[in-house]
Amino acid sequence: MAEHNDVKKINETAGYQRTIAEHKRTIAEQERTIAEQERTIAEQERTIAEHKERIDIEKKKVIEISEVVEQTSMLLSRVMELRxxxxxxxxxxxxxxxxxxxxxxxxxxxxxxxxxxxxxxxxxxxxxxxxxxxxxxxxxxxxxxxxxxxxxxxxxxxxxxxxxxxxxxxxxxxxxxxxxxxxxxxxxxxxxxxxxxxxxxxxxxxxxxxxxxxxxxxxxxxxxxxxxxxxxxxxxxxxxxxxxxxxxxxxxxxxxxxxxxxxxxxxx
Ligand SMILES: [Fe+2]
Missing domain, CATH: 1.10.3210.10 (Hypothetical protein af1432)
Incomplete structure (x- = not known):
């Protein structure tokens, strides 16, 4: 009977160890997934920052062009008024x-x-x-x-x-x-x-x-x-x-x- 109990305990311990090992694998997998997600987020943040920079450059260009057009329009208007x-x-x-x-x-x-x-x-x-x-x-x-x-x-x-x-x-x-x-x-x-x-x-x-x-x-x-x-x-x-x-x-x-x-x- 004592022998049977020992075998049972050994089996239970082995079962726990397998469960713990599985949990560890799951945790390691989740950590890998989190790390991947963090990389993806970091990449997306870089892409957003690049887009924002490009948009800012385009906006600046629009303002510059707009100011040139405005000044040219004013200049043409003044030339016309001279005549x-x-x-x-x-x-x-x-x-x-x-x-x-x-x-x-x-x-x-x-x-x-x-x-x-x-x-x-x-x-x-x-x-x-x-x-x-x-x-x-x-x-x-x-x-x-x-x-x-x-x-x-x-x-x-x-x-x-x-x-x-x-x-x-x-x-x-x-x-x-x-x-x-x-x-x-x-x-x-x-x-x-x-x-x-x-x-x-x-x-x-x-x-x-x-x-x-x-x-x-x-x-x-x-x-x-x-x-x-x-x-x-x-x-x-x-x-x-x-x-x-x-x-x-x-x-x-x-x-x-x-x-x-x-x-x-x-x-x-
Ligand atoms: Fe007119």
Whole structure:
């Protein structure tokens, strides 16, 4: 009986030892798995860090390009104003009015990231005037038919100048269509109503208002109330909803606007 108990104990001990050995193997395997997982996590962290670095570099490049484009747009706008001194500051004013217009009107649901583009579009909207003779641009008396045709060509000329550069479509639309009238009587294509891109319908109002309230070779600057009266009399030019909003909010719309930079968070 004692012998039987001894054998039983030996067997039990051997069983425990096997179980312990198995546990040890399992623990060793788990440790290997954990070590592998740690390596994988470390690799993923390295990959994330590399991606982040690449994204930061790309963001920096976008900012640099954006700043160059901004400065080039400003330079071109100044060059144009040298040829047509009466329009000095006009492009900036149109930009400020248009930026206020979209930021103050929530119904337009204008994408926030496109707001800096509006200002750029404004700086360049009359860029085609670079190709128009100074005598015609600054003529203090009534323009002939041929001179009018020449002046009207500044929209196509401007668009052709910038179309091969990397500008947002909005900039091209503003340059090409800012003289289209809502009733279809404008140029260059005689577009009507909503066929005219939103940005061009906004610019039509901003451009018209700033032209009237600035001095010209053929007349002094008009008072805002007089300008509004003239615009109301020529309302066929404007999108009626946008024009009503402009009339209602004119005091705020014509204030100096703060134009956000293109990639606001990437500077940090
Ligand atoms: Fe124009």
């Amino acid at each position: 047509d001194p009466y329009t000095k500051g006009h492009s900036e004013h149109v930009g400020e009015i248009a930026v206020n217009f979209v930021t103050l009107n929530p119904l337009l649901n204008f994408p926030k990231e496109k707001i800096p583009m509006i200002y750029r579009a404004a700086l360049l909207h009359d860029i085609g005037k670079i190709g128009i003779s100074e005598q015609v641009l600054n003529k203090p008396t009534k323009l002939t038919e041929a001179e009018l045709v020449m002046i009207k060509y500044h929209t196509n000329l401007g668009y052709n100048l910038i179309k091969s550069f990397l500008f947002d479509k909005l900039v091209g639309d503003a340059i090409l269509y800012h003289h289209e009238n809502f009733d279809g009587s404008g140029y260059p294509e005689g577009l009507k109503g909503n066929e005219i891109p939103l940005i061009a319908r906004i610019f039509r109002i901003a451009d018209y208002y700033d032209a009237l309230t600035s001095s010209r070779p053929y007349r002094p600057a008009l008072e805002p109330e007089v300008a509004l009266r003239i615009m109301k009399g020529d309302s066929r030019c404007f999108d009626p909803n946008l024009f009503s909003f402009f009339v209602e909010s004119i005091e705020h719309i014509t204030k100096k606007a703060s134009v956000p930079s293109e990639v606001p968070n990437a500077r940090n």
